[in-house]
Amino acid sequence: MKLSEEMTTALNDQIALEMTASQFYLSAAGWCEISGYDGGAAYFYAQADEEREHMLKIIKFMNNIGVRAITPAVSQPNVNPTSLEDVISMSLANEQAVTVAINDILSLAYKLSEYSVIEILEWFVAEQVHEESKFEAILQKFETIGRDGLAVAEIDRILATSPTED
16 A cells, blocks of 8 residues: 555654654753652653654554655753643644644645555644643642642642553
């Protein structure tokens, strides 16, 4: 089975975006770790692994249908948060950008009648709903619990026990 050049490029671009997301979360984990947010560090290390799995899902799909996937070099993510809340907000923005990209590829798949791609993309659409709602729920905790030292420590503790996947 073959894909159009346009779809192949779009999927390879998504591989790069998933790789960038993984590196973003590794950087976020590092920031949390050196800032004393051990729960956040554990959470973001797991999130980085999850994004890598997303990248591999696309690579394996492409390989299974005989289309060569490209794993391009990606630039260093710009992760310089000022607080735990800031790194969570940055994460939500990151997921929102991924959602736009997935939706664009799904639209392209329908436009080009690339039906073999639709099922995997629909999985990603559902995953992005989960990802965005997860970060929105964490941000809501800052509104509910607060932003003082004890509140932030509690949110960090919650992150330590929060699954990155359901």
